[in-house]
Amino acid sequence: RDIETELRSALALRQIELHYQPLLDAASMRIGGFEALMRWRHPRLGMVSPAEFIPIAEESGIIRDLGAWAMREACREAAAWTDEAYVAVNVSAVQLSDPQFRSLVVEALAKAGLPSKRLELEITESSLVEEASKTTSIMRDIGATGVGFALDDFGTGWSSLSMLHAFPFTRIKVDRSFVNDLDAGRGAEQIVRAVMLLAKAFSMKVTAEGVETRRQLAFLEEVGVDVIQGWLVGRPVTAREVPAILALHN
Numbered sequence: 001r002d003i004e005t006e007l008r009s010a011l012a013l014r015q016i017e018l019h020y021q022p023l024l025d026a027a028s029m030r031i032g033g034f035e036a037l038m039r040w041r042h043p044r045l046g047m048v049s050p051a052e053f054i055p056i057a058e059e060s061g062i063i064r065d066l067g068a069w070a071m072r073e074a075c076r077e078a079a080a081w082t083d084e085a086y087v088a089v090n091v092s093a094v095q096l097s098d099p100q101f102r103s104l105v106v107e108a109l110a111k112a113g114l115p116s117k118r119l120e121l122e123i124t125e126s127s128l129v130e131e132a133s134k135t136t137s138i139m140r141d142i143g144a145t146g147v148g149f150a151l152d153d154f155g156t157g158w159s160s161l162s163m164l165h166a167f168p169f170t171r172i173k174v175d176r177s178f179v180n181d182l183d184a185g186r187g188a189e190q191i192v193r194a195v196m197l198l199a200k201a202f203s204m205k206v207t208a209e210g211v212e213t214r215r216q217l218a219f220l221e222e223v224g225v226d227v228i229q230g231w232l233v234g235r236p237v238t239a240r241e242v243p244a245i246l247a248l249h250n
């Protein structure tokens with residue numbers, strides 16, 4: 001059977017999981033939240049990365065069901081976390097242009113009993129080019145309830161700067177390619193400093209992704225990055241492991 005057919009039944013077969021990667025608050029050095037990352041536990045192929053199946057899900061429309069499930073599941077899990085830790089959920093542009101999306105978010109929060117300030121939606125820059133006005137109004141509606149929006153993979157798309165004022169983002173996530181280049185001395189430091197200034201001008205917070213070394217961490221702390229994400233802090237873990245991480249760090 002082809003992968004699309006298999007993906008269609010993967011949810012019902014309980015093969016889809018959310019794993020959670022810790023987000024370290026740089027000021028307090030506590031775990032402030034987790035990013036929910038989808039995984040497909042395939043009976044033959046093993047763990048399949050979302051980089052492989054999300055594009056198929058988007059093209060086939062399966063993303064609507066997958067995305068709705070992830071929203072409800074992430075809110076339900078996060079409601080049980082201590083320290084008011086927040087959850088960041090990745091959202092496809094396909095979902096964001098759906099008129100039902102706002103009620104999906106509001107209902108997922110209500111059913112879970114999760115305060116809206118503990119939910120953040122991550123949207124990649126490259127996905128945001130089409131239907132900008134419709135997407136902007138949906139984002140404003142949801143943002144008005146207290147839910148945050150993070151601009152994911154910042155710096156990799158081609159219209160980064162216009163995104164910052166066209167859409168109501170509350171956070172910039174510096175793409176991990178820049179963090180990786182911090183050790184190579186190729187101007188990545190200046191780029192991160194410039195992003196900090198941009199974020200300040202727009203009253204947004206900054207998360208650095210893909211932090212793997214102490215040297216990267218030291219620089220990012222020095223320039224005032226708010227949140228650190230990457231293998232140095234922790235790899236994505238299963239939902240069961242989250243409470244222990246919170247208990248250990250916080």
Ligand code: G
Pocket residue numbers: 036037038049050051054070089090091092
């Ligand atoms: O976890 P990993 O690095 O394999 O993720 C690869 C990509 O898949 C990342 O860009 C991530 O943003 C995306 N992704 C992970 N989970 C989800 C999800 O639940 N929905 C969407 N739309 N994308 C996701």
Ligand code: G
Pocket residue numbers: 021037090152153176209210211212229230231232236
């Ligand atoms: O596109 P998005 O930023 O959502 O992708 C997140 C992906 O990045 C996850 O699949 C996660 O596994 C991966 N990731 C997270 N931290 C690190 C890191 O420190 N190094 C590398 N190479 N990948 C990371």
Ligand code: MN
Pocket residue numbers: 035090122152
């Ligand atoms: Mn992301």
Ligand code: NA
Pocket residue numbers: 152153173175209
């Ligand atoms: Na990202």
